[in-house]
Amino acid sequence: MATCTVPQVVPSPAEDAAALLKAFQGWGTDEQAVIAILAHRDAAQRKRITLKYEEMYNESLMQRLKSELSGDFERAMCHWILDPVERQAVMANAATKCILEEYPVVIEIACANSTAELVAVKEAYHALYKCSLEEDVAAATTGNLRSLLLALVSTYRYDGDDVNMGLARSEAKIIHEAVRNGAADHEELIRIVGTRSKAQLNATFGCFKDEHSSSITKALPRGTDPTGYLRALRTAVRCIADSNKYFAKVLRNATCESGTDEDSLTRVVVMHAEKDMKGISSAFRRRSSVTLEQAIAKETSGDYRSFLMALLGS
């Protein structure tokens, strides 16, 4: 469930556009007014405001926001006003440019969306970039990392709940063999993670844990991982197994005391605030002494903090 809220009575797009222009004008931008409007409109409403603003003032709202705001607040707001499907296409494209650092973005889009949502993102990618997400991921990677990421973004997974327990047991064995041998021969492992339904994979992961008293992610070898493949595999397994728990961990790492990771923080909050942030927030609370809002408030400041807090519904 979403955390961001929309008022019971919503002004018309023309009224919102006028209020935004007013917030931009004069000495300094009224950032709080911008947040008060845009953080409390759903995706369809934001789209209508964007179109109306351009129609009324003959300038792009996105461009105006870029010139009026700055830093993490600007980046977060500019992602927020995009259509959710387009936003993911834009984020995936940016991630393919520095895939060794940004592979989690690609994995999250591939694994946390439903099958139909992933197809919609890939369709938006075609429209925006005149090529496919698949070819950009494939061209940016090699070896096992390519095989894994390409399988994850390509596959049209079965979305149902049907589970074959015999298959889960036999594939848990195959995964155990692969894990024991390091990352040398992971073809079968990638085939399983890349094609089976999430329900089937969760049964397989469960069989693995029952049999070996350890999760797959813990059983994978630690230490050197120059290609990033093992880290990507851990990310994918965690994101498929329990996306709320996975995103809660991303947020925990992003708000830890050794330094804030604003990019990850922005990404998760903006992408999930109107989707499944309540579940992520609960998962965060279960493993932390403070609430998600408290953790984020402590590590951020100014308009950026106000905006994230508004998206979190506090």
Added chain:
Amino acid sequence: MATCTVPQVVPSPAEDAAALLKAFQGWGTDEQAVIAILAHRDAAQRKRITLKYEEMYNESLMQRLKSELSGDFERAMCHWILDPVERQAVMANAATKCILEEYPVVIEIACANSTAELVAVKEAYHALYKCSLEEDVAAATTGNLRSLLLALVSTYRYDGDDVNMGLARSEAKIIHEAVRNGAADHEELIRIVGTRSKAQLNATFGCFKDEHSSSITKALPRGTDPTGYLRALRTAVRCIADSNKYFAKVLRNATCESGTDEDSLTRVVVMHAEKDMKGISSAFRRRSSVTLEQAIAKETSGDYRSFLMALLGS
């Protein structure tokens, strides 16, 4: 363009259902009456007749056809009355059961459909089999054959006409390297064939031909191919390069004097009669001394021949 025809005035589904029941009743089935009705109704009309027949007579038209007809005619008619998208899902599923012989079916569905059509087939596959085409293809194959087939059925190809000629030249070089080295290291080749748009691939195939005075399919090593990978690669390249020419060749092989291949003949005619059979027929004529109708009429007989001829519009 389609070759099968629909009369200007079409009877109601109830009239067609009644006429079909009449054709089934009495001493022996009136196969010509069945052909006269069903070969001249489009997919939506056939669906309505199927539903109406079941409603009126409380039996499945498909089951009744199976009990009334026989041999190649029965198989062709039972495929014909299926919804075109479902039919492809059914055919793909059957092909995964004996993939070493039937891989062309999987490749045709993956490569001759548009991106949106392929997604529709994969959606129908989910609904029918409670799993994905990807996992069935992956579980049935290994090695390079798996990598290739899985890439082809998974990918969400860009459908546009945009072509990057620099990329085409550099990827033609990569393909040439791979072809020269046999099938040992085809990871890059499979990446290119599996992810690039058809327009881009045709430019790449053209660059290869200009540079090496030979098509990729001819340059690939002949001789032993125990895994079937090289044959599958040739099939995919030909199907992507020119699907009309590819299907014309399938039909030429299926009707050659050394023996008729009814399964391939039925598949291509039934799957393409209401889609792009005119183009396939023209491509056939360019490489043959007889027309497609003449070639098929010579190699088939009885009701099966009458049915195929009706679908071909003669």
